[in-house]
Every structure is written in C-alpha cells, then in structure tokens.
Amino acid sequence: MQAEALERESALLNVKKESAGRRLWNKNKVALLFLTPWLIGLIVLSLIPMIASMYLSFTHYDMFNMPKWTGFDNYINLLTSDLRFTQSLKVTLKYVFIGVPLQLIMAFGLAVVLNRGVRGLSGFRAIYYVPSLLGPSLAIAILWKQLFGMDGIINEFLSIFGIAPNSWVADPSTSLYTLIILLAWQFGSPMVIFLAGLKQIPTDLYESASIDGAGRFTKLFKITIPMLTPIIFFNLVMQLINAFQAFTPAYIIGGQTGGPLDSTLFYNLYLYIKAFTEFQMGYASAMAWILLAVIAAFTGLLFLLAKKWVHYES
Amino acid sequence: MKLRRLLSVFLILLLSFTVAACSSNTNSEPAEKNSGKTTEKNESKNVEIRFAWWGNPERDKVYNQILDIYEKENPNVKIIREPSSWNDYWTKLSTQAAGGNLPDIFGLQLLLYGNEYFSKNVIEPLDSYVKDGTINTEGWDKAVIDAGKYKDNLYALAKGVTIESMIFNTSKLKDLGIDSPKSGITYEEFADYTKKIQEKLPKGEYAISGDPTSIEHGIEMWARQKGGSFLSEDGKSLGFTEADLKSYWTYWDDLRKAGVIPSGQVSAEQSTTPDQSNFFATGKAVFIERPFNQAKVFAKYLSGNELDIMRYPTMDNGKNKGGEQLQVPAIVMSKKSEVKEEAAKLINYFVNDLEATKIYKAENGIPGTQPVRDNLETVLDPLDVKAIKVMEEVQKDIPTTTIRPQGSVEVLSIYKRYAQNVAFGKMSIDKAAEGFFQEAKQALNK
Numbered sequence: 002m003q004a005e006a007l008e009r010e011s012a013l014l015n016v017k018k019e020s021a022g023r024r025l026w027n028k029n030k031v032a033l034l035f036l037t038p039w040l041i042g043l044i045v046l047s048l049i050p051m052i053a054s055m056y057l058s059f060t061h062y063d064m065f066n067m068p069k070w071t072g073f074d075n076y077i078n079l080l081t082s083d084l085r086f087t088q089s090l091k092v093t094l095k096y097v098f099i100g101v102p103l104q105l106i107m108a109f110g111l112a113v114v115l116n117r118g119v120r121g122l123s124g125f126r127a128i129y130y131v132p133s134l135l136g137p138s139l140a141i142a143i144l145w146k147q148l149f150g151m152d153g154i155i156n157e158f159l160s161i162f163g164i165a166p167n168s169w170v171a172d173p174s175t176s177l178y179t180l181i182i183l184l185a186w187q188f189g190s191p192m193v194i195f196l197a198g199l200k201q202i203p204t205d206l207y208e209s210a211s212i213d214g215a216g217r218f219t220k221l222f223k224i225t226i227p228m229l230t231p232i233i234f235f236n237l238v239m240q241l242i243n244a245f246q247a248f249t250p251a252y253i254i255g256g257q258t259g260g261p262l263d264s265t266l267f268y269n270l271y272l273y274i275k276a277f278t279e280f281q282m283g284y285a286s287a288m289a290w291i292l293l294a295v296i297a298a299f300t301g302l303l304f305l306l307a308k309k310w311v312h313y314e315s
Numbered sequence: 316m317k318l319r320r321l322l323s324v325f326l327i328l329l330l331s332f333t334v335a336a337c338s339s340n341t342n343s344e345p346a347e348k349n350s351g352k353t354t355e356k357n358e359s360k361n362v363e364i365r366f367a368w369w370g371n372p373e374r375d376k377v378y379n380q381i382l383d384i385y386e387k388e389n390p391n392v393k394i395i396r397e398p399s400s401w402n403d404y405w406t407k408l409s410t411q412a413a414g415g416n417l418p419d420i421f422g423l424q425l426l427l428y429g430n431e432y433f434s435k436n437v438i439e440p441l442d443s444y445v446k447d448g449t450i451n452t453e454g455w456d457k458a459v460i461d462a463g464k465y466k467d468n469l470y471a472l473a474k475g476v477t478i479e480s481m482i483f484n485t486s487k488l489k490d491l492g493i494d495s496p497k498s499g500i501t502y503e504e505f506a507d508y509t510k511k512i513q514e515k516l517p518k519g520e521y522a523i524s525g526d527p528t529s530i531e532h533g534i535e536m537w538a539r540q541k542g543g544s545f546l547s548e549d550g551k552s553l554g555f556t557e558a559d560l561k562s563y564w565t566y567w568d569d570l571r572k573a574g575v576i577p578s579g580q581v582s583a584e585q586s587t588t589p590d591q592s593n594f595f596a597t598g599k600a601v602f603i604e605r606p607f608n609q610a611k612v613f614a615k616y617l618s619g620n621e622l623d624i625m626r627y628p629t630m631d632n633g634k635n636k637g638g639e640q641l642q643v644p645a646i647v648m649s650k651k652s653e654v655k656e657e658a659a660k661l662i663n664y665f666v667n668d669l670e671a672t673k674i675y676k677a678e679n680g681i682p683g684t685q686p687v688r689d690n691l692e693t694v695l696d697p698l699d700v701k702a703i704k705v706m707e708e709v710q711k712d713i714p715t716t717t718i719r720p721q722g723s724v725e726v727l728s729i730y731k732r733y734a735q736n737v738a739f740g741k742m743s744i745d746k747a748a749e750g751f752f753q754e755a756k757q758a759l760n761k
Contacts, residue, residue, distance in 0.1 A: 065436065256583075256586060257406070260587075
C-alpha cells in the first residue's frame, strides 16, 4: 500500500516536473496559435532568406549558375580592396550623422512650438506629417531633382540674392547635401512622437518651476529635455536605422549609379548595383551582413551611451 | 473545455482559408467556361503572352497598334504588355531572369546584353520553330541571323539593325549660317567644325548635346578604328591600350574646354534627364550621339526642325576608317515560357508579317529581311531612307561586329566612372587612364 502510494506520489511529481517544462507551451499555446500567420511570415519571409543570404555571402553566385563556395573571399575583398565600398560607407555615414540630428532638431523644435497650444493643432500636425508619408517615394525624389536642378526653383530663389546658379544635384560636392535636406524635411513621424511625449510631461513641474522664477529656456533645458530623453533616444535609434537603409532618393537623384562621381553612392545603392546590375549576389549578400553589423554596432553604442543621458522615471 | 477552445480557433483559421480559396475558385470559373466555348470554335486554348520591350511612349503606341491587330486576328490570344524605359528595362529584366519569371517574349540588345543572357540558359533556342515552319527565316540576311546565334543555336531574331551615329539639326545649322558637315568627316575636321559652331551659339547652348565619353560607344569605336576592340573575345582582357584611351579622352577634353560639349557637371545632369527634355530635343544643341533609328523620335520632339543623320567621325591614320558596331535590338523567348508555341507564332508575326512590319517600319533600325525591306520602300520615313544610305556607306569600312563578351557590363561601369572623373576635372587623363586599366584588369581576372 505504502509503496504504491509513494510510487503514485513520485509519478505525480514527475508530471509536475514535466508540466513545469511544458507550462510555457500550455500557457501560450492559444497565443502562439493566433500568432501562426505572423510566425509563418517571419520564418518564410525573413528567417529563411536571412539564412540563405548568410550562406550566399560565402559564395560566388551570379543568380543563374549554382553558388560556388569561396569562404571569406567576399568579405576580404570588401574590406581590403574595394574602393567603392569604402566610398559608399563614407557617404552613408555622412548622410546618417548629419541628416538624422538635423531631422530630430527640426522635429523637436516644431513639436515644442506646436505644443504651445497653437489653434488648429491637429491640422498643423497632419500637414507637417505629410512629408513623412511622401518621403521615400519616387515622386518626391523626382521633385527634389527638379528643385535642385539647374533650372530649379532653388536657383531662382538664390538668384534674388545674386548667387550664381548651380546644379546642386549634379555637383559632386553638394549632391549629398540635397539628400540630407530631403531627410531632414521628413521630420513628421519623430515630430508626432515628440508631441505625444510633450503631452506626457506633468504640468505641475512647469507650474512649480514658474513659481521658483524659472524662465522659458530654463524650463526647456531643465524640464522638457530631461523629461523627454527616453523619447529622444527612441527617435534617434529608429531614425538612425532608417537612414542607414536609405535607397530610393539616391537611386533616382543619382541616376541609378550613385553619381555624380559616386557622391551619392549610398551603401544600399551599391549593394543593389552589385546584386542586380553586375550579378554578384554573393558579394552583395556579404555587403548586407556587414551593413547589419555596422547598424548593430552603432545601435549598441547608442544603448551603452544611453545610460549616461537618458532619464527614465521609475 | 480547453480542447474545444483550441478546436474553435482551428476552425476559425480553417474557415478563413477556405473562404479565401472559395473566392478564388468562383473567380476562375467563368474564365474556364469562356475557354470551353472557344475550344469548340478555334480548337485552340485561351493563352496569355507576356511581351516586354524598352522604349518611350511614342514607341509604345506602335507596339500596341501591332499587338491589337494580332489580338483581333487571334481572339484566343491576350498579350500582356510590359514596356519600360531603357534604363529601367535592364534592371527589371535581370531581376526577372533571376527570379525565373521572365516575360514570354522580350527585347534584347544583342551587342550589349546578348552574351550576358545567352550564356545563362534562360533563353529558348528557336531552331525547332524554324524547322517546323512556325518561324520563317527565308529572305533574312545571313549576317543578321548570325548575330542572333550563340554556340550554333539561333536564339534571337532582329527587330532591326542600327548603328551609333550623330543626329543633327539642319534647321539650326541654317540659322547659324553654317553648312551641313561633309560626309565621312574625320575627327580633326569634326573638332574644327564643331568649334566653329560653338563660337556662334549663345551661352547655354552646345554644339553637341551630352558628353560622348559618358557612354561607351565612343571609346569602342575609337578602339576598333585603331584595330582593337573594347574587350578581347574571351572577355579576359581589354582590347585597347592605355595610349588609345588617353588620346581618346584628350580629344574630347579639348572639345569640352572649348565648350563644344557640356562640362562634366552639366552633362551629369543631362544624363539623368529624359530624352524629350534634353538639350538636343529642346533645340539647344546641334548634334547628339545616338543610334540613327532614334532620329524620328527626336524629330517628333523638334517639330518644325529638319533633322539629318551623319556617320560617326572617321579616322584617317587608324587601321579602319570606321569603327561602328552593328547594333541589333532583337526579340527572344524565355526558356521558362509555358506558351512557347503561341509565343513563336507571335514572334514570327512581329518580324515577318508584312502588315505588322509596315506599322513597325524602322522603329528599331533597318529590318534584316529582304521581303520586309522591299515592302517598306514606299512608306519609310525620309530619315530612315537617309539612315539606310548611311549604313550602306558605313558597312564598307568597318571591321566585323563583335558582341561584347560576358562580364563587360562591370567593365563598362568602371569605364564610365573614370570618364566622369576626367569630365569633372577631378583626375588628370593620365591618372584616370592608369586607374581604369588597373581596376578593369582586377575585375576581369576575378
């Protein structure tokens, strides 16, 4: 009898142990079931292609013949002897590290102004958001080319001040800056996020600061910005990753080749050229993985630095 | 309980799938019924043929006109048309080729892309269709048929044959009080001639629209005139010397300094401008370097102006007087096509049918078949008549046309980059030539 009871108990215990392992499954199976469509998407559309590109990055693959294993050749070529690769990295870093801060300053400035209780706020918000909606589109890239071209409006405007006309998009020393301006102009989505963040700051902080005699700028620098740091951080990370992946504007404005003189040869554009005009899929895959590493490194760095300046209210 | 809940979730999922499946089923039903009816009448199934070409809105009209007639005559055939502009066409095509969904029939520029595609096993050989009579090659020029061959198989049929030329605006020359250039003008004479024009042109106008060094035909012709080629036949080395390249760049750099061709910056902007708004099409330039079949297109943009065609400058002290390549825009079939029989019929119609070719005329150059040419005599555009004359003259003194070997696309892009460095004055000609040779060799020996 006793032995039997013991056995039963241990069996029960076993079940319990097992269920501890399966608890996760039991608890989440409905959720997982509902997630299946997304999971299938993730696996088929992201995971498998990623693994495939990882493999291809170690091969020579022209898309028509079977991939040929070449080990680290692609990576070695990229990092040691490809001058255009270095150029594309330079162009992209310049674009990201000038363009993103500019864009965020614009977004933040406008959010602060709009948050002052402007009449028709929602209207303004919508209008300022429009460029973000149009941003990465073909139409805007073409418009930009017209604006900054030889016969463009920008030249007409500058001629008022006696500045000689220049084809800003075709001049290798200025073409990248027209694209940076395009990026800064698409400040809508970070602006909306800033606005939401500004609304979250408790008004009593401002009230007590006013009582203590704080001025407008003191309030901005001592309350608004510190309280907003998590949002600034979020926007910074998101926009940084976005900017690293820029493609369309350079593709259109640079005439599909990153011209003039490779001055708008964005990283992704070069990757595209390698893959789809020169049929070097393996090489392009290696480039994609290097880009991933670069973005991950910068994002990681941002997270590390965040501890020093981002202020979370517990 | 739990099981039931799970089951219901499953059922919902299942339902959504079946609903989706059902709706697509109902869609396809009437189509099937339709095809059933036509089977009784024509004994042929309804087919859809995808047809892609490069061009411009004007050319699209011509294609549509021909394809509409074909659809009317063959009610079971529906042709899905996929036109693109020249630049977009090639990127789209390479993506489609890699993805295995090439259009059933599509255009292929043999000189530039023939070997890139023939060697990749994506194009259907046409020999069996010629043998069974679906495609007729009687009366075709041997040279033109040969241009469409790769390793003894026939892959492509020419839509026309054309050559790079200088199209010029005679009305503008008349306004300036300058005679048209004499035929067979040499490089030196052409330089003096265009400088003379440039002196009379107002600021912002150019004797030549765009920069010939920004595309590759110029250097290829120069190399051939000197007895070389762009790439060696096996595609492993360059077919010209550093000295050839330097002399070529120096020739045009001199004209650039004289203002005959636009500065690097201006021509960089021109190269991304659509044809209908470039300098030549807006009457701001006298010459433009293009295949002669495009003269008609520019004539439409420049209505009221009279245009003419001149062969590319000739070389006195070279090995060959001319270096032009026969450019063969051709029509090919995808190996993956599921309607090969119908596609072959359409190809035959397009290149041989007298009615169709009468509409197409010399859109892509002079047809490579005698019966079609005879049939066109009365309807040809005067510019095409002129083009035929120019081509006859050119063919007398050019070396055999060589299709560029596989891998040339990459070398071309390297060439264009260094040429642009020279045009912008960022590199001396010596340094750029040295850089180009180094990088091209590296790319070719991969």
